[in-house]
Amino acid sequence: MNHLSCGTSRIVGCRFSIYPMSDRFVDIILGALRNTDLSKVWSHTDDVSTWVRGRSEHVFDVVQSIFLHSAAGGEHAVLNATFSIGCPGDTQGDAFMSTDDMRMNAERNQAIPLQVAAHFALYPLGTPDYMDTIYEIIGLAKEEGTFDESAHYASRLEGEAQRVFATLEHAFNRAQKTDKSHVVMTTTISANSPSTK
């Protein structure tokens, strides 16, 4: 257990939904949840979304796992997610910050081959130089080879799911300029779409 990092870490949260475009959507979502180890995050579900909260690496690990398992059967599935850090008053789930950093779903996540297309947008809040941060993060995605093009109100990523998720995690972490930064990142990730681009 890496308790030493506990005091300097900040809790990350994600509100997300999975949309399998299938009559079997309930089974697909429940199956993806069963195949995901949620033991290192706080979680809660209502009829619109699920929330997970904890250390950044576990939040990204869990969301990636639930999406990969939802799409692994080949049906068209979409993830919509809002990641947040530094929201004023955001403390519920702090107990999960004392876990270690070993990702519980990483091995299985790596084993699922999947091509995805994604849009993402970053919102650094409370700061006048937010556009500079956004341009910097677009540069990061270009370096990582997942950037496809800019679109209105979003940037488009494409490629293997694991690489796209890695870019999103790096972008979210890099966008935090100080340990008080409030940053929100939204993303829509689509797999097995019958549409052409």
Add this chain to the structure above:
Amino acid sequence: MNHLSCGTSRIVGCRFSIYPMSDRFVDIILGALRNTDLSKVWSHTDDVSTWVRGRSEHVFDVVQSIFLHSAAGGEHAVLNATFSIGCPGDTQGDAFMSTDDMRMNAERNQAIPLQVAAHFALYPLGTPDYMDTIYEIIGLAKEEGTFDESAHYASRLEGEAQRVFATLEHAFNRAQKTDKSHVVMTTTISANSPSTK
């Protein structure tokens, strides 16, 4: 034609996707598009999302129509949408700002009965007092009777679809403090869900 308002209006855009949780998702989406009058907005679609841009009232009118028609058949359908105004460099589609303000889909929108649950979040960008604006808008939703509760990273609305969409439009418009404000609002609206809250 109300050309006089053209110079002071600002273009509003929305990036959105509709997710019908059904094997018939393609037919449902295409049917909803056929039943929606898009003549007063600029629009573009890729394999992840659709963009509509133009005057605020037409953007909200069109997005509401596409969602209502997607859910009208009783199948579980979700709208995910990001509304934006004031994004630096955002001008494409400006020609549509010279339309009049008569909503092309309002009458049919009013005729579709539908109960929905929604999450929404507001991101006023580039300003240190963004949290004050967010609290003000939550107050507005409470006044309008659609507010249900606060949730992590979002507020929850519930009720008739028409009233929920009205609150979202009012919230987005009210959050603009100056004619240079850059404001983003995200929302997830769910209808006919088999889940309980």
